[in-house]
Amino acid sequence: xxxxxxxxxxxxxxxxxxxxxxxxxxxxxxxxxxxxxxxxxxxxxxxxxxxxxxxxxxxxxxxxxxxxxxxxxxxxxxxxxxxxxxxxxxxxxxxxxxxxxxxxxxxxxxxxxxxxxxxxxxxxxxxxxxxxxxxxxxxxxxxxxxxxxxxxxxxxxxxxxxxxxxxxxxxxxxxxxxxxxxxxxxxxxxxxxxxxxxxxxxxxxxxxxxxxxxxxxxxxxxxxxxxxxxxxxxxxxxxxxxxxxxxxxxxxxxxxxxxxxxxxxxxxxxxxxxxxxxxxxxxxxxxxxxxxxxxxxxxxxxxxxxx
Amino acid sequence: xxxxxxxxxxxxxxxxxxxxxxxxxxxxxxxxxxxxxxxxxxxxxxxxxxxxxxxxxxxxxxxxxxxxxxxxxxxxxxxxxxxxxxxxxxxxxxxxxxxxxxxxxxxxxxxxxxxxxxxxxxxxxxxxxxxxxxxxxxxxxxxxxxxxxxxxxxxxxxxxxxxxxxxxxxxxxxxxxxxxxxxxxxxxxxxxxxxxxxxxxxxxxxxxxxxxxxxxxxxxxxxxxxxxxxxxxxxxxxxxxxxxxxxxxxxxxxxxxxxxxxxxxxxxxxxxxxxxxxxxxxxxxxxxxxxxxxxxxxxxxxxxxxxxxxxxxxxxxxxxxxxxxxxxxxxxxxxxxxxxxxxxxxxxxxxxxxxxxxxxxxxxxxxxxxxxxxxxxxx
Ligand SMILES: Nc1ncnc2c1ncn2[C@@H]1O[C@H](COP(=O)(O)OP(=O)(O)OP(=O)(O)O)[C@@H](O)[C@H]1O
Ligand SMILES: [Mg+2]
Numbered sequence: 001x002x003x004x005x006x007x008x009x010x011x012x013x014x015x016x017x018x019x020x021x022x023x024x025x026x027x028x029x030x031x032x033x034x035x036x037x038x039x040x041x042x043x044x045x046x047x048x049x050x051x052x053x054x055x056x057x058x059x060x061x062x063x064x065x066x067x068x069x070x071x072x073x074x075x076x077x078x079x080x081x082x083x084x085x086x087x088x089x090x091x092x093x094x095x096x097x098x099x100x101x102x103x104x105x106x107x108x109x110x111x112x113x114x115x116x117x118x119x120x121x122x123x124x125x126x127x128x129x130x131x132x133x134x135x136x137x138x139x140x141x142x143x144x145x146x147x148x149x150x151x152x153x154x155x156x157x158x159x160x161x162x163x164x165x166x167x168x169x170x171x172x173x174x175x176x177x178x179x180x181x182x183x184x185x186x187x188x189x190x191x192x193x194x195x196x197x198x199x200x201x202x203x204x205x206x207x208x209x210x211x212x213x214x215x216x217x218x219x220x221x222x223x224x225x226x227x228x229x230x231x232x233x234x235x236x237x238x239x240x241x242x243x244x245x246x247x248x249x250x251x252x253x254x255x256x257x258x259x260x261x262x263x264x265x266x267x268x269x270x271x272x273x274x275x276x277x278x279x280x281x282x283x284x285x286x287x288x289x290x291x292x293x294x295x296x297x298x299x300x301x302x303x304x305x306x307x
Numbered sequence: 308x309x310x311x312x313x314x315x316x317x318x319x320x321x322x323x324x325x326x327x328x329x330x331x332x333x334x335x336x337x338x339x340x341x342x343x344x345x346x347x348x349x350x351x352x353x354x355x356x357x358x359x360x361x362x363x364x365x366x367x368x369x370x371x372x373x374x375x376x377x378x379x380x381x382x383x384x385x386x387x388x389x390x391x392x393x394x395x396x397x398x399x400x401x402x403x404x405x406x407x408x409x410x411x412x413x414x415x416x417x418x419x420x421x422x423x424x425x426x427x428x429x430x431x432x433x434x435x436x437x438x439x440x441x442x443x444x445x446x447x448x449x450x451x452x453x454x455x456x457x458x459x460x461x462x463x464x465x466x467x468x469x470x471x472x473x474x475x476x477x478x479x480x481x482x483x484x485x486x487x488x489x490x491x492x493x494x495x496x497x498x499x500x501x502x503x504x505x506x507x508x509x510x511x512x513x514x515x516x517x518x519x520x521x522x523x524x525x526x527x528x529x530x531x532x533x534x535x536x537x538x539x540x541x542x543x544x545x546x547x548x549x550x551x552x553x554x555x556x557x558x559x560x561x562x563x564x565x566x567x568x569x570x571x572x573x574x575x576x577x578x579x580x581x582x583x584x585x586x587x588x589x590x591x592x593x594x595x596x597x598x599x600x601x602x603x604x605x606x607x608x609x610x611x612x613x614x615x616x617x618x619x620x621x622x623x624x625x626x627x628x629x630x631x632x633x634x635x636x637x638x639x640x641x642x643x644x645x646x647x648x649x650x651x652x653x654x655x656x657x658x659x660x661x662x663x664x665x666x667x668x669x670x671x672x673x674x675x676x677x678x679x680x681x682x683x684x685x686x
Contacts, residue, residue: 084518102315
């Protein structure tokens with residue numbers, strides 16, 4: 001069962017194509033990762049899927065409703081946490097929850113139950129009267145998610161929910177996302193952090209509005225890259241990269257933490273050449289050189305440089 | 308449309324408003340400040356100016372002129388002077404503020420066909436402002452006297468159709484009690500429209516700026532619910548403000564509402580609606596609070612102050628400016644509410660103004676809708 005079906009969705013701003021004819025499906029209950037660099041068109045796509053931005057052409061079914069002909073029904077079946085989502089900082093926790101419950105038309109015991117749930121997931125039980133502006137980022141983010149799904153929608157769109165939040169809070173935010181997904185909610189999430197993409201059941205990558213890859217993270221790592229990645233640990237990493245870039249057997253270079261990644265066709269002969277070049281000719285000290293399974297980042301760098 | 312959703316917005320809006328102490332202060336301090344300013348001006352109203360007269364002519368005409376002066380509430384006669392040498396010490400000791408010297412030939416010059424009757428006024432110039440005001444008073448008194456004489460001549464000569472000369476000098480920097488009463492409707496208009504336009508546009512643009520509008524758009528709230536929810540709190544605040552000014556006017560300036568309260572309420576509501584639509588229009592055009600504030604003030608404060616007839620009478624403006632005055636709904640409200648408050652006018656008397664207000668509101672509503680549709684398409 002697909003809870004989102006996107007067909008040839010396109011959005012132009014004047015002559016600028018922000019989203020370029022993309023199509024994909026999202027399965028019910030999965031965590032779907034939507035990746036892309038800054039300005040790739042992620043937010044634009046999400047806003048179209050939420051029924052608040054009209055596509056230039058193409059259509060999508062969200063929760064079974066067309067974003068073109070039934071945007072109001074789309075809206076009532078989804079939750080959305082926009083990239084700039086800020087709760088009202090000048091309202092208390094309680095007032096924010098009441099407001100969002102109110103605009104979603106909740107009332108009575110159902111509302112009380114959901115309010116409780118939001119306070120629980122945000123760890124704000126007993127702190128209802130705190131001003132939202134004074135909460136730490138991680139807590140605020142959880143409260144924002146809580147209010148975005150206060151009406152218990154089947155599908156939730158999260159636009160870079162973890163940007164600007166510390167790593168520990170990010171981790172626990174993802175636990176929350178998992179929890180939602182386990183309860184049957186479809187989670188459509190964009191992120192800048194590629195390690196977060198590993199938590200997603202399915203991923204698509206867009207670049208300059210075009211869809212460039214889709215699949216599970218395993219599929220992406222094996223299907224989209226047919227060459228080998230060599231991980232090199234050495235001193236003067238940047239200098240080493242500059243030297244290797246000039247070599248014809250090196251297809252791509254990138255820096256990973258303190259290490260250097262290069263992609264090559266034949267890893268066995270490449271390792272020999274690297275050793276000869278760096279250790280022999282330029283007297284680098286190589287501590288480690290291994291062929292590794294590519295990370296998502298390797299795949300994306302490869303795909304985007306190719307595109 | 309759901310009352311529940313509108314309610315949620317109204318409550319939220321009130322909570323935010325009540326939490327913003329600084330804004331509340333400005334909101335309620337501003338009218339009080341303006342009113343206080345006028346009150347202060349009234350206290351400084353120069354009345355009972357002590358006047359001494361040296362009447363060298365001692366004719367029927369000169370006595371008549373003196374009578375005109377002292378029969379107004381501005382001058383009191385403290386005595387007559389006989390000799391020139393008494394003048395200086397009187398002014399120096401501040402026994403009087405003004406001395407009128409009528410020359411011997413005043414009545415004969417007045418009677419001549421091309422005579423040049425003159426009067427000499429000696430004003431105590433210690434307080435420059437007061438002196439200026441006294442100066443204005445006597446000028447207008449002299450002009451009035453002139454006018455009376457002229458019509459008298461004309462009547463004697465059998466010409467009856469001379470247009471009656473109607474001098475109405477108005478000292479806006481120093482209003483009399485009557486003028487203040489006249490100013491209160493204008494003051495209310497200004498407070499209402501500034502509150503409505505600035506508050507509504509800022510509160511809408513703030514949501515745009517902070518991105519919370521997206522969150523509301525995606526909920527079940529539709530545009531009408533959103534706008535109603537936003538409008539209601541500010542209508543309440545503006546109304547409350549208007550009533551406060553009205554009450555202050557009653558207490559401080561003995562203002563009495565001659566006409567129907569209901570009609571005044573109706574007129575005010577229509578006017579507020581115009582202000583709120585103007586605020587919505589601003590929020591559609593502006594994308595940041597700063598821009599919104601600038602446009603809102605420009606559209607509400609300035610025209611309602613300068614062009615509404617609040618302080619400067621529209622009749623005495625150049626024709627082109629008179630046409631421009633139509634850009635502010637305050638003009639119609641000021642005219643209508645003055646008629647209701649001061650003259651007790653009924654619906655038929657202010658029908659035109661009400662129609663103008665409604666047309667104005669519709670015009671900006673349509674404009675706002677058109678622009679927002681165009682913007683949506685571009686977005
Ligand atoms: N309203 C608009 N008018 C014109 N151009 C726009 C508009 N909204 C977005 N764009 C452009 O479309 C492109 C995609 O923007 P979008 O916000 O979808 O990117 P994104 O993938 O969400 O990026 P980020 O990671 O920075 O959030 C950008 O180049 C942006 O400048
Ligand atoms: Mg974005």
